[in-house]
Amino acid sequence: MSGDRLRPWIVTSSRMTFADRWLRVRTDDCVTAEGIEVSPFHVIEASDWSCVVALTRDLRLVLIREYRHARGMVIDGLPGGVIEAADATAEDGARRELLEETGYGGGRFLPVLTTYPDPSNFTNKAVGFLALDVEPVGEQVLDAAESIEIVLADFPEALARLASGKLRMHAVHVAALWSAAARIVMGDIAGAEILRDRLRPVFAKA
DSSP: OOGGGOOOOEEEEEEEEEEOSSOEEEEEEEEOTTSOEEEEEEEEOOOOEEEEEEEETTOEEEEEEEEETTTTEEEEEOSEEEOOTTOSSHHHHHHHHHHHHHSEEOSEEEEEEEEOSOTTTBOOOEEEEEEEEEEEOSOOOOOTTOOOEEEEEEHHHHHHHHHHTSOOOOHHHHHHHHHHHHHHHTTOSTTOHHHHHHHHHHHHHO
């Protein structure tokens, strides 16, 4: 396929068709580079968010377990959430979410992933961090409708369960976990040498 064909669509009109405090849906009328009309095309204007692969000083992985209503199931995942307007950076948002959801804080944060959860229909991006040497520093501060259980897991075992299909979680969380593990295995994360040796067999089997 010629690269000349891979051009942005032309938006001939755009309107907000739904908006509340949780969700904004924009409806565009578009024309492709080949002159084909695509109308309507619905775009969800979503906020950027972050997630954290948080490791304690003894290299335990901090996971959260909560009910996810769209799937109607309780699922494990990474601490994280929307990067709010008051957060100066994505790291600030990640630190705040980790503290609110788990009571863990401190540590050294390293960005390991920037991705687009669904770039066809959603406008947002997600940023994943590896956090080393986090520790309990306070209590959970949850929204009224939130109920979150904290799970301390073995990182290599969690990856092995993901690889085998025994553990399922949000796709971006999976990507962040594997990205963090890859950085550790490549040897460029000081302080994670023990994990590096334990993660290598998991990568060999994945």
